[in-house]
Amino acid sequence: MALKISEIARLAEVSPATVSRVLNGFPNVRKQTRDKVMEVIRRNNYRPSAIAHSLKAKQTDTICLMLPNIQNMAYAPITKGVEDVARERGYTVILCNTNSDEETEKQYFDKMKSRMVDGFVITSAMPNHQNIFELVAEETPVVLCSRYYPEDVGKIEICSINNRDASYALISEMIAHGYRRIAIALGNEEIFYTTERMRGYMDALRDAGLEFDERLVMHFEKENRDFYRKTLELIDSGLDFDSIFCTSDTKAIYAMRALYERGLKVPQDIGVFGFDNIDISDSVTPPLTTVSQSPYLEGRLAGQCLIEQIEYKRKNGVLPPPRFHEIKPELIIRQSSK
Amino acid sequence: MALKISEIARLAEVSPATVSRVLNGFPNVRKQTRDKVMEVIRRNNYRPSAIAHSLKAKQTDTICLMLPNIQNMAYAPITKGVEDVARERGYTVILCNTNSDEETEKQYFDKMKSRMVDGFVITSAMPNHQNIFELVAEETPVVLCSRYYPEDVGKIEICSINNRDASYALISEMIAHGYRRIAIALGNEEIFYTTERMRGYMDALRDAGLEFDERLVMHFEKENRDFYRKTLELIDSGLDFDSIFCTSDTKAIYAMRALYERGLKVPQDIGVFGFDNIDISDSVTPPLTTVSQSPYLEGRLAGQCLIEQIEYKRKNGVLPPPRFHEIKPELIIRQSSK
DNA sequence: ATGAAAGCGCTAACAG
DNA sequence: CTGTTAGCGCTTTCAT
Numbered sequence: 035m036a037l038k039i040s041e042i043a044r045l046a047e048v049s050p051a052t053v054s055r056v057l058n059g060f061p062n063v064r065k066q067t068r069d070k071v072m073e074v075i076r077r078n079n080y081r082p083s084a085i086a087h088s089l090k091a092k093q094t095d096t097i098c099l100m101l102p103n104i105q106n107m108a109y110a111p112i113t114k115g116v117e118d119v120a121r122e123r124g125y126t127v128i129l130c131n132t133n134s135d136e137e138t139e140k141q142y143f144d145k146m147k148s149r150m151v152d153g154f155v156i157t158s159a160m161p162n163h164q165n166i167f168e169l170v171a172e173e174t175p176v177v178l179c180s181r182y183y184p185e186d187v188g189k190i191e192i193c194s195i196n197n198r199d200a201s202y203a204l205i206s207e208m209i210a211h212g213y214r215r216i217a218i219a220l221g222n223e224e225i226f227y228t229t230e231r232m233r234g235y236m237d238a239l240r241d242a243g244l245e246f247d248e249r250l251v252m253h254f255e256k257e258n259r260d261f262y263r264k265t266l267e268l269i270d271s272g273l274d275f276d277s278i279f280c281t282s283d284t285k286a287i288y289a290m291r292a293l294y295e296r297g298l299k300v301p302q303d304i305g306v307f308g309f310d311n312i313d314i315s316d317s318v319t320p321p322l323t324t325v326s327q328s329p330y331l332e333g334r335l336a337g338q339c340l341i342e343q344i345e346y347k348r349k350n351g352v353l354p355p356p357r358f359h360e361i362k363p364e365l366i367i368r369q370s371s372k
Numbered sequence: 373m374a375l376k377i378s379e380i381a382r383l384a385e386v387s388p389a390t391v392s393r394v395l396n397g398f399p400n401v402r403k404q405t406r407d408k409v410m411e412v413i414r415r416n417n418y419r420p421s422a423i424a425h426s427l428k429a430k431q432t433d434t435i436c437l438m439l440p441n442i443q444n445m446a447y448a449p450i451t452k453g454v455e456d457v458a459r460e461r462g463y464t465v466i467l468c469n470t471n472s473d474e475e476t477e478k479q480y481f482d483k484m485k486s487r488m489v490d491g492f493v494i495t496s497a498m499p500n501h502q503n504i505f506e507l508v509a510e511e512t513p514v515v516l517c518s519r520y521y522p523e524d525v526g527k528i529e530i531c532s533i534n535n536r537d538a539s540y541a542l543i544s545e546m547i548a549h550g551y552r553r554i555a556i557a558l559g560n561e562e563i564f565y566t567t568e569r570m571r572g573y574m575d576a577l578r579d580a581g582l583e584f585d586e587r588l589v590m591h592f593e594k595e596n597r598d599f600y601r602k603t604l605e606l607i608d609s610g611l612d613f614d615s616i617f618c619t620s621d622t623k624a625i626y627a628m629r630a631l632y633e634r635g636l637k638v639p640q641d642i643g644v645f646g647f648d649n650i651d652i653s654d655s656v657t658p659p660l661t662t663v664s665q666s667p668y669l670e671g672r673l674a675g676q677c678l679i680e681q682i683e684y685k686r687k688n689g690v691l692p693p694p695r696f697h698e699i700k701p702e703l704i705i706r707q708s709s710k
Numbered sequence: 711a712t713g714a715a716a717g718c719g720c721t722a723a724c725a726g
Numbered sequence: 727c728t729g730t731t732a733g734c735g736c737t738t739t740c741a742t
Contacts, residue, residue: 081482081485081486082486083427083486083488084483084486084487084488085423085426085427085432085487085488086427088423089421089423089424089427094423096466099467103452104442104448104451104452104455105448105449105452105651107445107448107651107652110442110443110445110448111443113442113467114441114442114443114469117442117467117468117469118469121476121479121480126466126483126487127466127467128434128464128465128466128467129437129451129455129465129466129467130455131452131455131456138459141459142459144419145422145464147419148419148420148421148422149422149423149464150421150422150423259655262655284652287652287655287656288655290657291655291656291657291659294657294658313443313445314445314622314625314652317597317600317625317626317629318625318629318656318657319628319629319632319656319657320632321629
C-alpha cells in the first residue's frame, strides 16, 4: 500500500539515494532535482518508513517513560512534561506502568530493549534497581525523575527536589504557625523520598525543640486510600494532635475525609499539610497547604536531559557524566493550615 | 553490541533460518537442534530485534492512544485500562496528548503512520475528524473510546456509555430527591457527549414538568477551572437554584470550591452532582454524587476491541464491521446531594 | 529437518 | 551532483 523510496525514485527519474538525500535535507542536491523529487513526494503523499529508518540508523527516536501507575495523580503532569518535550524534539513516548511490580517491570525492560528505545525516563525506581544500573552500564541513556536513591547520585542522571529540605521547610513553617503535635502519614518507606520527607519532619521537630511521638506516625500499608481508615483510628485513639503532615496530597485528601467524617474542622480543629501540589490541591475543601516540586517542569527537564544524553551519545559514542538536577520546591500555604 | 540471529546461528552451528524457526516456535525443528539453539540464546542473553521483525512483518505490535490531555483526571483510568490489556496481549502503547489542538493531532497522526502503529484508541475525537475516517478508509484499526459523534456509528468502532440516558437517569433521580432548580455546568459544546448530557438534563426536567431556565446554564469557556469563577458569578447573581449538575467531576470540585467560598454548604444549601466518578470523587468533601462509566474497564474494552480488529485484519486483510459497545453507566449517590 | 538466498525500506560508502 | 551497491536483522520461500 504505502509506497517506498524506490518508487518515488522511479517516478522522479532519479536514484533512491537521491530521494534519501532530499528527504534528509542534504545540501548536495541540485535545486531542480530536489524540487522534482519533493513534488513527487508531495503528490503521492509519500511518508518514509520510520521502521526501515530505525533498522538502518540503530535509533528509534522513541523514549520510554516508566512510572508506577498513571492513575496516581502525581504522575500526570510529569508524563505531560516528558511528552511535550519529546514531541517538540521529534521523539515519541512509550508509556509503561509497572504497577510497582518487579515482574511487570522486568518484562517492560526486556521489551523496550528489543524495541531499541533510545532512552528511559524512570519515575518508578525500586530500592534495588540492579536493572537500571545495568542499563547505564550498557550505555543506555537514563534519567531518574523524582524518585532516586543515595547510591544513584553520580552514577545515574537525576531530576528531583531535595525531599528532606522541602519537608523540613514545610514543617518548620507550620511550627512557626503554632503547630506542636504534628502527626505524619507516611508513604512506602522503601522509597527514599518517603524516608527523606520523614527525616525533614523529624529534623524540623528537633530543631524547634519539639518532641517526636512515635504514636503519631501512620505507616503505609497497601494504598493511599488506607489513610482514610488510619486517620479515623488516630482520631479515635484519643491521642493529642493538632495537625497531620501527609507525604502526598492524595493522602491528605483521604485524611481530610476522615477528619470531616468525625466532625473535625480543617484548619480550625486540625491542620493538614500535603506534598506534591497535585492539580486539584488548590480546589479541594479546604485548599491544601503543600509543597510543589513543579512536576510538569520536572517532567520537561527529565525529558530534555534524556534527549541531551541521547544526542551526546550519538556524537561521542558514550554517555555524558551523569548530573544531578536539583529542582527548587515551592512552599504553598493555603487554607488547610492556619 | 547486541548480537544478531546470524551470530546465534554460528554459535549453535545451524543456519539463521533455523534459529528463526526456533524463536517463532515452528514445529519442524528437531528437538535436539531446538534445545541447542535455545541454550545458546539463553547463554548469550539474546534478544531479537523488534525493529527488524517489524520491517519484515509489516506490523509493530504497537498501538497508539490519543487523548486530549493526560492531566485531565478522567483519562488516567482509561489509559491504564488500555495499557494493561496491551501489555497482557503483547502490545506496546504510544501515548499522544493532542492538547485538543488540530495541528498537534495532525502531526501525531502522520508520525504514527510512518511508525506503522497497528491501530489507534482515540478519546480525543474532534467534531470534524476527517482524519479518523481516512484512517478507517485505509483499513487502519481504530476504536473511539468515550468520545464519539452520531455520524461515527456504524462506521467506526465505539466504546461508550449512552450519555443522554446516563444524564437523564441522574437528573431524574435528583429530581426525585426533591431538587427543582438545577443549574448546569457544561463542557465544550462542540463535543457530542456534552450536548448529550445536556439533552438528558433537559429531557429529565421536561418529563418532571420542571421549567428549563437558560440563566442557570454555565457554558464552557477555556478550562474547567473557570467554573470556580462562573459559580461565584452564579451565586452572586442572586438567581434561585438549589443544585448544580456538573458534566464532569472536575468541574464539580471547582463549583464546590466556589460554594464553600460563599459560605454555602453542600448538600444542605446546594446539591452538587458530577459525572465520571474520578478516583477521588469518593474522598473529596463532601463525596460526590456522580455517574460512573467505569473508565478503567472502558479502556480495557477499547484496547481489547482494537486488538481484535488488528488480529481480524491480519487474518482477513480487511477490518471487521465496526461495532458499538454500549457500556452501562452506574449511578452513584453520595453526600453531595441529599 | 535444515540451509541458501532474496528481500522488507532505508542509508551510506564509494565511484564517477 | 548523482547512481550503484551493500547491508541493517529478521523471515520466508525454495531447495535439498
